[in-house]
Amino acid sequence: MRYRREEIVAKAVEALDAYGLADLTMRRLGTELGVQPSALYHHFANKQTLLAAMADEILVRASWPTEGDWMDRAGAICLVLRDQLLAYRDGAELVATVHAFGLGATQPVGLLSAALDEGAIGALGPTAVRTLLHFVYGHAVDEQTHLQAAAAGAIDDAATSGDGRDGDDFATGLGIVIAGIQVMRAVSPSR
Amino acid sequence: MRYRREEIVAKAVEALDAYGLADLTMRRLGTELGVQPSALYHHFANKQTLLAAMADEILVRASWPTEGDWMDRAGAICLVLRDQLLAYRDGAELVATVHAFGLGATQPVGLLSAALDEGAIGALGPTAVRTLLHFVYGHAVDEQTHLQAAAAGAIDDAATSGDGRDGDDFATGLGIVIAGIQVMRAVSPSR
DNA sequence: ACCTGAACACCGTTCAAGT
DNA sequence: ACCTGAACACCGTTCAAGT
Numbered sequence: 001m002r003y004r005r006e007e008i009v010a011k012a013v014e015a016l017d018a019y020g021l022a023d024l025t026m027r028r029l030g031t032e033l034g035v036q037p038s039a040l041y042h043h044f045a046n047k048q049t050l051l052a053a054m055a056d057e058i059l060v061r062a063s064w065p066t067e068g069d070w071m072d073r074a075g076a077i078c079l080v081l082r083d084q085l086l087a088y089r090d091g092a093e094l095v096a097t098v099h100a101f102g103l104g105a106t107q108p109v110g111l112l113s114a115a116l117d118e119g120a121i122g123a124l125g126p127t128a129v130r131t132l133l134h135f136v137y138g139h140a141v142d143e144q145t146h147l148q149a150a151a152a153g154a155i156d157d158a159a160t161s162g163d164g165r166d167g168d169d170f171a172t173g174l175g176i177v178i179a180g181i182q183v184m185r186a187v188s189p190s191r
Numbered sequence: 192m193r194y195r196r197e198e199i200v201a202k203a204v205e206a207l208d209a210y211g212l213a214d215l216t217m218r219r220l221g222t223e224l225g226v227q228p229s230a231l232y233h234h235f236a237n238k239q240t241l242l243a244a245m246a247d248e249i250l251v252r253a254s255w256p257t258e259g260d261w262m263d264r265a266g267a268i269c270l271v272l273r274d275q276l277l278a279y280r281d282g283a284e285l286v287a288t289v290h291a292f293g294l295g296a297t298q299p300v301g302l303l304s305a306a307l308d309e310g311a312i313g314a315l316g317p318t319a320v321r322t323l324l325h326f327v328y329g330h331a332v333d334e335q336t337h338l339q340a341a342a343a344g345a346i347d348d349a350a351t352s353g354d355g356r357d358g359d360d361f362a363t364g365l366g367i368v369i370a371g372i373q374v375m376r377a378v379s380p381s382r
Numbered sequence: 383a384c385c386t387g388a389a390c391a392c393c394g395t396t397c398a399a400g401t
Numbered sequence: 402a403c404c405t406g407a408a409c410a411c412c413g414t415t416c417a418a419g420t
Contacts, residue, residue: 002384026413038415039385047413100332102340124363130333131326131364138325141291149293172315172375173322180371184363193403217394229396230404238394 001034005043008033009053013088016054021090026050052104055095058088059107070119071178077111078136078174085140089148092140099137108133121185128181135177139170192225196234199224200244204279207245212281217241243295246286249279250298261310262369268302269327269365276331280339283331290328299324312376319372326368330361 008029015032016024026047030037044050062084065076085092099105112129121128143166199220206223207215217238221228235241253275256267276283290296303320312319334357 025411027411035384036386037413038387041414042384100336102336127360127363128367130330130360131367134329134333134364135322135325138329139321142321142325145291145293169318169321172318173325176319176322176371176375177368178371179374180367180369183370183374184367216392218392226403227405228394229406232395233403 003033003035003043005053008040008043009050009057012050012054013057016091016094017089019089021094048101048103051094052098052101055098055105056107058084058091058095059105064107064111070115070117070121071182073115073118074112074132074181075174075178077108077115078132079170081108081136082140082170085137086144086147090144092137092144096137096141099133108136116181119185121181122188124181124184124188128184131181132174132177135173139173143170194224194226194234196244199231199234200241200248203241203245204248207282207285208280210280212285239292239294242285243289243292246289246296247298249275249282249286250296255298255302261306261308261312262373264306265303265310265323265372266365266369268299268306269323270361272299272327273331273361276328277335277338281335283328283335287328287332290324299327307372310376312372313379315372315375315379319375322372323368326364330364334361 011033012024012029015029019028026040027037030040033039040050044053059081062080064080065073067073068076085095088094095105109129112132113125116125116128202224203215203220206220210219217231218228221231224230231241235244250272253271255271256264258264259267276286279285286296300320303323304316307316307319
């Protein structure tokens with residue numbers, strides 16, 4: 001079988017969802033494609049590069065909001081981002097790792113920067129964007145870890161459902177960060 | 192050589208600082224102690240448990256603030272936490288990972304919860320604590336990654352020093368989150 | 383352009399046996 | 402109580418050679 005880069009990324013995302021990040025090895029992906037693991041290195045310099053391409057693929061599949069004023073849009077982008085991270089097994093950990101490593105996952109940064117720029121937030125913008133992303137990634141990784149632990153049966157549903165790491169909790173936390181951005185914008189106005 | 196659990200944790204933290212998390216293998220730690228890797232499994236069920244003990248050790252070494260009203264104290268705790276994470280090579284990644292995995296690193300949660308409780312913040316408390324921690328861990332991991340990339344010479348200092356991921360940026364981001372907590376506390380008062 | 387086959391230099395973990 | 406020695410079942414990556 002002969003593949004192109006795009007096909008390998010698609011298959012890798014599929015394998016991620018099926019087996020999880022820990023079991024997504026170059027050897028396993030090779031088997032999944034009916035190819036030797038070494039063949040993958042014709043398409044990707046190393047595993048990190050492949051993971052970055054997977055993160056970008058997952059992010060590009062989301063339908064990002066474009067309507068609303070800057071505050072509504074920033075909030076909507078964060079909600080869509082969270083949903084997209086939770087839509088794939090270990091999606092939050094994958095995207096957060098790639099972002100931290102600085103090799104990809106830049107789409108949310110661009111979208112949020114554009115939204116906040118319309119808010120004439122000035123020098124606060126980059127810090128505000130990073131603060132939003134730290135919240136979204138941190139919360140999504142937390143939530144996904146606990147959802148998967150519960151699904152594995154290690155923790156029973158009754159014990160975990162009450163600790164608030166759910167959609168309401170996400171909305172509340174997001175509200176805290178956005179309210180904080182508004183306050184700091186008022187304190188040190190743009191320019 | 193015969194060791195007790197405490198001595199192994201201390202040596203492991205030392206090895207972390209010297210070689211980094213990626214090179215802290217059970218085999219390498221065994222060598223460092225003059226012991227077979229399998230000997231470590233007499234003291235720790237697995238590597239995750241050892242990493243959790245290391246995270247707790249790093250956190251317990253900090254001198255945590257106890258003075259001031261709830262807001263000042265919450266802010267001071269976050270500043271001390273950040274400093275402590277940056278004080279050890281890969282300290283931020285280690286503690287963030289252990290915390291996400293749910294096997295330790297609970298001290299900051301307890302300290303922040305206690306501080307916010309004095310603020311009579313009610314049902315918002317747990318969400319506020321998690322939002323603060325997502326910010327601190329996310330920011331510290333980011334900063335440490337970039338500091339170490341710069342130290343490795345991959346990026347020159349001039350290019351990185353201007354991107355704002357420094358102490359001022361941390362203070363600004365922390366200001367956003369704390370201001371947000373104040374606002375949301377006012378909106379939905381305790382109880 | 384894309385893949386095979388074989389190797390290199392590693393991992394975490396288990397377990398019987400030793401002192 | 403703590404450690405050794407040997408094994409098991411893996412990793413990511415490289416590289417000459419094939420088509």
